[in-house]
Amino acid sequence: MASRSKSSTKPPEHFCAPFSTRELLTKAGATIIESEIMGEVILGGEKFALPVCIFTHDRLLAFIDKHSIPRDTECRIGDRIYPFFSPKNGSAQIAEPPPDVQIKKAKPGDGQEILSALFLDNLKAVATNVLGGMSIILHQRLPSAFHSPIKVREDVLHIFAECLPVPRFESINPETIFDVPVEIDGRLYGCLIPGVKRGIILSDGDHDVVQIIGNNIYILFDPFSLYGLGETAALLIFRKTIALAINGWIKGGEPDVGDRDQSLDLNPESLDELAHTFVAERKKHSLLHLQSQEQEVRALEDALREAKKVLAGTRRFWRVLDEGGFHRHGADHLMKDYARILEHPLVHSASVVPGKGFAVLTKTIVIRHEGKKYRIGTFTVHFELDGAALVWVEESCHPTGEPHPHISAHNGQCLGNIGATVDDALVEHEYADALNYILLWLESYTPDLVIWHKIEEWPLEESNTTEVNT
Incomplete structure (x- = not known):
């Protein structure tokens, strides 16, 4: 039996093309076999259903096959599959x-x-x-x-x-x-x-x-x-x-029809139905809008109450200053508290910082945890003139200089729950009390809270005595 040569391979007898190309193809000599039937084409993995025509023309089909114009695209019509192509590039x-709109252009x-x-x-x-x-x-x-x-x-x-x-x-x-x-x-x-x-x-x-x-x-x-x-x-x-x-x-x-906007005849029944529907829809949307606004108002009220508390404290402090009470009250407290501050066993020294406030230098802070004592370092507690209290490490015992388990090297202190207590004490010029709260916090370690470094990273205290410093 003689082998088949490539030249004996016949092109397909029929092919499909979009219905919109029928005039162009018939002018080129193609004959329509079936007109405007729905076919399915897969392009980029997605299916497209479109009206197509089935054509036949030996010379045109030979041309198509020679130049590979079908582009490996096929059209399925029921259980039939035809080569598919469009003679016109899109x-x-x-x-x-x-012109009046500025759109960021792609780079x-x-x-x-x-x-x-x-x-x-x-x-x-x-x-x-x-x-x-x-x-x-x-x-x-x-x-x-x-x-x-x-x-x-x-x-x-x-x-x-x-x-x-x-x-x-x-x-x-x-x-x-x-x-x-x-x-x-x-x-x-x-x-x-x-x-x-x-x-x-x-x-x-x-x-x-x-x-x-x-x-x-x-x-x-x-x-x-x-x-x-x-x-x-x-x-x-x-x-x-x-x-x-x-x-x-x-x-x-x-x-x-189920999705189409229905027009209504202008009669009493349809208008009544429209009115009830309109009111119901407006009521529904108005309720959502009302709930949203109420939520915004509640948030604003909470923020206002908090702002009023802060304002009350600021007014109280200003009144003390304005009425000369600072000299009678604040200065007296500061003189008395200065002596209390120096008497604290964790305080190394205290000094006035001209134009800034005054600073307290601690002795080495030791934290007791699970029966062990860890040397943390010495700290400065700085009371500023505006009533703020800042804490930073002067000399850390940590191998890489980390300040404290509850103090970030880049974000600073986080006083947590005692922050408000410290602020209240400072408003009343109770500096010794404020310092005492801060020192208790420096000696504390709570693993469950947000911590930057584990206490075990700090060195153990060599002495087993109960004295923090000598």
Whole structure:
């Protein structure tokens, strides 16, 4: 039996092409076998349902086979599979923003530029192989998230990113888009909610993602901002969104009756129903708005009460100063407390810092924990003129100089629950009491609280005596 040569291989007898290319192909000599039937094309892993024609023409098919124009694309019609191609190349481009709108342009190598190239490649393939050579114009997100539908030629399609056809919208933060998680930098990604049911509104099965009016496709989220998910995930969501939108646009027509905004006859019954529906909807939205405002007011009231407490303390302190009470009260307390401060067993010395306040230098602080004593270091407690108390390490016993288990080397002290007690003492000029609270805190160690370093990192006290310092 003679072997078959490549020259004896016959091209397929029939092929499919978009219905919109029928005139071009018939002029080229093709004959329509079946006209305007629905076929299915897979492009980029996504299915597109579109009206196609089945053609036959030996010379044209031979030309197609020779130049590999089918591009490995097939069209399925029921259980039949045909080579599929479009004789006219489509185009895709990014639209220029309106002249009065400033949009941050993509820089070479950034996420927006990378996604722009990927998105345009996908749109060009769709414009060529699915739409039969149409032009697609992709609009980046506008600050207003709104653009009126554009009246364009039949062969041009406008796609808007994170945009609505009316200047009224709300948004949600979905956990997924097409089952792909969309949490970026710890927050869920936003998606617009159509404010008015115009045209065709399509969902990913969980929430609305596309609205279509004429040759205008509104994507309800910004695909360019999905770069944080990675190129693969961002492109997957974009392809699925475009497939959903293009299929919806090709199908066209009005939404299903169940989803369509119903017009009402102007009769008493319909007007009464409308009035009750209007009131019910307004009541529902007003309740949500009321609850939101009440929550804001409660937060403001809490903040106001706290601010009033602080203000009362400041007024009390100012009154003491203004009435000369500082000399009679504050100075007397300071003189008396100075003696108490020096008598404290943990105090090494105390001195006035001109124009700043006064400082207390401690002896070596030792913390007792689980039957052991750890040498922490010496500290300065600085009482400032504005009533603040600052604590920092003078000489640390830690191998790398860490200040204290409860003091960060870069964030400073965290007095915790005793902070308010120290502040109250300072307002009343009870400096010795304030210092005593701080020293007790320096000698404390609570593993359950936020700590910077474990106590075991500090050296053990060599002496077993109960005296902290000699």
